[in-house]
Amino acid sequence: MTPPITELDAEALYKTLLEQIKAAMASQPDLAVVGIHSGGAWIAERIASDLQLAHKPGFVDVSFYRDDYAEKGLRPDVKPSQIPFEVEGATILLIDDVLYTGRTTRAAINELFDYGRPRKIMLAALIDRGERELPVAADFVAATVSVGGNQTLVLQRDDDGAFSLKVEHA
Amino acid sequence: MLNPQLNTNGELQHLLTIEGLPQAVITHILDTASSFVGVSDREVKKVPLMRGKSVFNLFFENSTRTRTTFEIAAKRLSADVINLNIDSSSASKGESLLDTVDNLTAMHSDMFVVRHSQSGAPFLIAQHLSRNRQHHVHVVNAGDGRHAHPTQGLLDMYTIRHYKKDFSNLTVAIVGDVLHSRVARSDIQALKTLGVPEIRLIGPKTLIPSQMEQMGVRVFTCMNEGLKDVDVIIMLRLQNERMSGALLPSAQEFFKSYGLTPERLALAKRDAIVMHPGPMNRGVEIDSAVADGTQAVILPQVTYGIAVRMAVMSILAGNQ
Amino acid sequence: MKLHIQNGRLIDPANGIDAIRDLYIAEGKIVAIREAGQTWPDFASNRTIDAAGLVVAPGFVDLSARLREPGYEYKATLESEMEAAMHGGVTSLVCPPDTDPVLEEPGLVEMLKYRAKSLNQAHVYPLGALTVGLKGETLTEMAELTEAGCVGFSQAAEPILDTVVLLRAMQYAKTFGYSVWLRPQDGYLSRNGLAHGGPVAARLGLAGIPTIAETIALNTIFELVRVTGARVHLCRMSSAAGLELVRSAKKEGLPITCDVGAHHIHLTEDDIGFFDSNARMLPPFRSRTDRDAISQCLLDGTIDAICSDHTPVDDDEKLLPFGEATPGATGLELLLSLALKWADQCVSQDQQQLSRAIAKITSDAARIVGLPCGQLSMGSVADICIFDPAARWKVCASTLASQGKHTPFLEHELTGQVKFTIVEGRVAYEP
Numbered sequence: 001m002t003p004p005i006t007e008l009d010a011e012a013l014y015k016t017l018l019e020q021i022k023a024a025m026a027s028q029p030d031l032a033v034v035g036i037h038s039g040g041a042w043i044a045e046r047i048a049s050d051l052q053l054a055h056k057p058g059f060v061d062v063s064f065y066r067d068d069y070a071e072k073g074l075r076p077d078v079k080p081s082q083i084p085f086e087v088e089g090a091t092i093l094l095i096d097d098v099l100y101t102g103r104t105t106r107a108a109i110n111e112l113f114d115y116g117r118p119r120k121i122m123l124a125a126l127i128d129r130g131e132r133e134l135p136v137a138a139d140f141v142a143a144t145v146s147v148g149g150n151q152t153l154v155l156q157r158d159d160d161g162a163f164s165l166k167v168e169h170a
Numbered sequence: 171m172l173n174p175q176l177n178t179n180g181e182l183q184h185l186l187t188i189e190g191l192p193q194a195v196i197t198h199i200l201d202t203a204s205s206f207v208g209v210s211d212r213e214v215k216k217v218p219l220m221r222g223k224s225v226f227n228l229f230f231e232n233s234t235r236t237r238t239t240f241e242i243a244a245k246r247l248s249a250d251v252i253n254l255n256i257d258s259s260s261a262s263k264g265e266s267l268l269d270t271v272d273n274l275t276a277m278h279s280d281m282f283v284v285r286h287s288q289s290g291a292p293f294l295i296a297q298h299l300s301r302n303r304q305h306h307v308h309v310v311n312a313g314d315g316r317h318a319h320p321t322q323g324l325l326d327m328y329t330i331r332h333y334k335k336d337f338s339n340l341t342v343a344i345v346g347d348v349l350h351s352r353v354a355r356s357d358i359q360a361l362k363t364l365g366v367p368e369i370r371l372i373g374p375k376t377l378i379p380s381q382m383e384q385m386g387v388r389v390f391t392c393m394n395e396g397l398k399d400v401d402v403i404i405m406l407r408l409q410n411e412r413m414s415g416a417l418l419p420s421a422q423e424f425f426k427s428y429g430l431t432p433e434r435l436a437l438a439k440r441d442a443i444v445m446h447p448g449p450m451n452r453g454v455e456i457d458s459a460v461a462d463g464t465q466a467v468i469l470p471q472v473t474y475g476i477a478v479r480m481a482v483m484s485i486l487a488g489n490q
Numbered sequence: 491m492k493l494h495i496q497n498g499r500l501i502d503p504a505n506g507i508d509a510i511r512d513l514y515i516a517e518g519k520i521v522a523i524r525e526a527g528q529t530w531p532d533f534a535s536n537r538t539i540d541a542a543g544l545v546v547a548p549g550f551v552d553l554s555a556r557l558r559e560p561g562y563e564y565k566a567t568l569e570s571e572m573e574a575a576m577h578g579g580v581t582s583l584v585c586p587p588d589t590d591p592v593l594e595e596p597g598l599v600e601m602l603k604y605r606a607k608s609l610n611q612a613h614v615y616p617l618g619a620l621t622v623g624l625k626g627e628t629l630t631e632m633a634e635l636t637e638a639g640c641v642g643f644s645q646a647a648e649p650i651l652d653t654v655v656l657l658r659a660m661q662y663a664k665t666f667g668y669s670v671w672l673r674p675q676d677g678y679l680s681r682n683g684l685a686h687g688g689p690v691a692a693r694l695g696l697a698g699i700p701t702i703a704e705t706i707a708l709n710t711i712f713e714l715v716r717v718t719g720a721r722v723h724l725c726r727m728s729s730a731a732g733l734e735l736v737r738s739a740k741k742e743g744l745p746i747t748c749d750v751g752a753h754h755i756h757l758t759e760d761d762i763g764f765f766d767s768n769a770r771m772l773p774p775f776r777s778r779t780d781r782d783a784i785s786q787c788l789l790d791g792t793i794d795a796i797c798s799d800h801t802p803v804d805d806d807e808k809l810l811p812f813g814e815a816t817p818g819a820t821g822l823e824l825l826l827s828l829a830l831k832w833a834d835q836c837v838s839q840d841q842q843q844l845s846r847a848i849a850k851i852t853s854d855a856a857r858i859v860g861l862p863c864g865q866l867s868m869g870s871v872a873d874i875c876i877f878d879p880a881a882r883w884k885v886c887a888s889t890l891a892s893q894g895k896h897t898p899f900l901e902h903e904l905t906g907q908v909k910f911t912i913v914e915g916r917v918a919y920e921p
Contacts, residue, residue: 064205069219290764298809
């Protein structure tokens with residue numbers, strides 16, 4: 001199941017992911033979603049709305065938890081993290097657009113734990129591009145795709161809110 | 171002359187003064203600060219950015235308030251903080267400023283937060299570190315003599331931005347002892363860089379040097395005139411020493427002409443905000459009714475001060 | 491020792507000479523000045539110096555050079571500073587009385603003169619203290635001090651706050667015909683000031699010394715001169731307004747002369763930059779208008795002479811925050827270059843500019859102390875400086891002989907380098 005990158009339809013992938021989560025939702029009525037800026041945040045916003053979740057979606061910017069601060073310094077466009085629900089004891093679905101090395105997920109989990117101790121964290125990603133550098137696995141994935149080492153996959157959202165995927169050279 | 175605040179890549183290596191900082195740098199600091207505001211509301215009020223880094227508070231001039239806010243900011247970045255009050259240690263035994271810096275650098279400090287009674291002291295330290303190729307050590311000026319208090323200037327700008335949003339159509343008044351005020355100088359520099367069109371200084375002639383107009387400000391000796399329709403009022407602290415230097419006759423007379431009372435506040439715009447770098451002398455520069463009133467944003471300034479200092483330290487520490 | 495200096499451009503402002511000449515020296519004196527290229531076999535010189543392409547001038551007369559002895563030997567010693575004088579082509583210098591102890595004891599003056607003389611380098615002319623301890627309260631024994639060798643009386647940089655004491659000091663000096671050397675700086679207005687009271691100090695948060703500190707002091711001094719008739723030399727002018735007052739006073743015929751420190755001809759308050767302690771000076775560097783007035787007043791004679799105001803300050807006292815640093819800069823070795831730099835930048839770019847510049851550090855300075863130095867007349871003591879007006883050199887710790895390594899011109903390249911310094915007919919320095 002490795003479609004070529006040029007044929008990826010982000011909207012279709014979103015629907016796939018949504019269905020997967022919906023199916024699992026039955027046993028998690030109190031699920032809360034947290035999206036990782038920026039792509040994961042957009043997806044979380046839509047998921048929370050489409051599934052009519054009880055909790056408003058949360059957003060984290062992992063800039064303060066990254067492991068490459070010493071080499072790269074602070075990024076210029078840090079956004080505030082907001083979690084509008086109680087993390088303590090919560091069941092959280094962490095959402096990112098592209099799951100790659102796993103470092104962003106690690107940072108996001110560390111950040112969540114600074115808000116409180118969740119009961120459970122699950123991970124959803126639109127795309128899993130493999131090449132993990134940490135032992136991280138997603139619970140929900142819409143597509144597994146190979147991306148060249150010198151390329152990045154970026155989720156975009158247009159003015160109407162429609163998703164699309166773009167390949168950029170690193 | 172090379173700007174000692176910037177490294178060879180044009181990035182901020184030290185924060186010594188607002189003067190000479192491009193607008194983009196100031197805006198970046200304010201934007202980063204807004205991300206840090208939320209940290210203080212969390213269960214764990216920390217982010218791991220400066221974990222393992224040592225921040226030395228080098229205070230040659232006593233100040234519990236400022237030192238505490240820098241300490242809190244550094245700790246919220248997970249840094250280790252060491253406080254040095256120099257009047258009680260080596261300098262009073264005759265060790266020179268630069269020898270003290272060298273000793274601490276040998277203990278692998280990453281950042282010096284320096285307060286000194288002499289204008290220019292942090293520049294001396296920054297130049298010394300550069301000459302000795304200690305490029306990984308950063309200096310933050312926590313107030314040097316009458317010259318600058320850049321983090322105060324930045325947090326004042328953050329506060330103004332929070333309440334007023336747009337700098338380009340504001341009138342800001344700074345009231346009191348401008349002559350001796352590093353806060354006033356930093357505020358003026360920041361307001362100018364951010365494009366505030368009208369900056370007013372209000373005070374008696376003894377406390378406002380005549381050459382200040384060359385910094386692009388309007389000087390008023392009449393408080394009532396100066397406060398007309400202003401959007402922001404920054405009150406400066408009046409120190410007791412001013413009475414002994416023949417600069418002012420008494421605190422009472424100062425309050426009479428320049429104290430911010432509710433009546434005077436009414437001359438400003440209805441939604442004008444009142445700021446003060448602290449600590450306040452109630453009844454000297456500001457009436458309690460105003461200090462405790464709805465237009466005063468003095469306590470939020472303190473909260474923002476921590477976020478701004480966290481932003482400054484994390485930006486500096488990330489620029490190698 | 492018979493010395494023949496040939497083919498040099500002889501510039502002797504005292505005698506109005508600026509031409510290629512040969513100079514002949516015997517027994518420490520100038521015995522002949524002849525057209526270049528003419529031989530004089532009878533002279534039988536022991537040494538001939540070919541000064542082609544170089545300027546041959548009288549040894550420079552510096553109206554203010556601190557030698558730091560007695561008392562401040564950790565900052566500099568007589569040996570190092572006299573060596574610096576030789577490197578700078580200075581063969582006669584006046585030293586201020588702010589030593590430790592202050593130069594108010596005839597014995598101390600005699601010892602200083604004796605020590606200096608035994609080095610066989612520049613001639614040292616001490617100024618005696620005008621008041622005991624420079625405190626501005628009681629008079630010193632001016633007659634005894636003059637006998638011991640003082641050429642005038644000064645307060646160095648210390649103000650006299652009590653106008654009655656200043657009046658009496660000037661009356662007493664006038665009684666015996668002594669000259670009084672005063673800094674026009676009001677004690678109260680300059681107290682605690684760090685920089686010129688202008689926009690730079692306002693912006694940098696440095697306590698200012700306003701121009702009125704100079705003009706108020708000048709007005710007081712001029713009134714006292716009118717009343718006492720004392721001869722006063724004003725030390726280290728710094729402002730356009732002050733120079734206007736000097737110009738009027740001279741026009742009025744008051745017995746006034748004045749000098750300017752070589753650094754102040756070129757530098758302004760802007761040179762403080764990012765709190766550079768090397769720019770901490772007394773009087774402070776003022777505005778561009780003031781600096782331009784200094785340059786103009788040197789040209790029109792309102793300022794009589796340029797001095798180095800040589801003040802060796804060591805690292806421990808300069809590597810400090812601006813307000814804690816000791817004011818002053820090393821100057822003996824920069825005097826020539828800074829005088830030439832003025833000549834170069836002067837509006838009046840005529841042939842006589844070089845001669846004018848040299849006059850300011852030779853004959854014009856000598857006239858103020860009333861000594862027969864600073865000239866190359868027949869029979870004059872052979873104190874000579876031969877320099878290359880075009881040679882460039884870098885000011886840095888290794889090139890300076892003085893123990894004072896601090897000047898705002900540190901790391902700068904200057905033009906004008908001394909090639910020979912001759913004292914009483916003997917080559918005392920050649921690099």
